[in-house]
Amino acid sequence: MKLFFMPGACSLSPHIVMLETGLDFTLVKVDTAAGLTEQNENYRQLNPKGKVPALQFDDGNVLTEGVAIVQYLADLKPDRQLLAPTGSLARYQTLAWLNYISAELHKSFSPLFGEGVPDDYKTLLQQQLVEKFAWVDSELKDKQWLLGLHFTVADAYLFTVTRWAKSLKLEIGDFASLASWFQRVAARPHVAAALAAEGLS
Ligand SMILES: N[C@@H](CCC(=O)N[C@@H](CS)C(=O)NCC(=O)O)C(=O)O
Secondary structure, eight states, X not given: OEEEEOTTXXXXXXXXXXXXXXXXXXXXXXXXXXXXXXXXXXXXXXXXXXXXXXXXXXXXXXXXXXXXXXXHHHHHOGGGOSSOOTTOHHHHHHHHHHHXXXXXXXXXXXXXXXXXXXXXXXXXXXXXXXXXXXXXXXXXXXXXXXXXXXXXXXXXXXXXXXXXXXXXXXXXXXOHHHHHHHHHHHTSHHHHHHHHHTTOO
């Protein structure tokens, strides 16, 4: 499998999950603005949406959308307990988190990285994000991981977007449960390895 990524982008989430599964894969860097991979291949031909992440299989098939990719990968290695089994409430609670992170957090960040976005809209988004992270912080109280006992695909995704909050200096420094959870995730060897492979450590 090939995982197409940009350093520090939302593709960090499936990158972490891939390493946590122990599956074999090749990491391919993409320049989405140019629409090219690092081997000068036409990335838009592979993923017409033009975004990362994308996962390409050896037979040429492609899977896009980070939340779909991490579920697929986790289900390949159920023994790693990155996603609870089909039918268990824990699975759907994890999916609820993936949806929240995607719809409420990830996509509130996207305009903050864009050019030509009015400053007052950026300020509003930042305020809303701090309120959302306050709720996430309350959910992490007394928990080791987001879903409790196991590190899951939701931790990998939340870690990815929380890194952005830090880099944008959002006022989340007082959220103690979020801060200690973030350190726990960062200390995982596969997370450190993903950051190093993306040139982020
Ligand atoms: N819905 C997609 C969104 C992916 C997405 O927003 N990717 C961003 C990076 S976080 C991207 O490729 N941005 C580059 C660009 O827009 O050119 C998913 O969740 O996988």
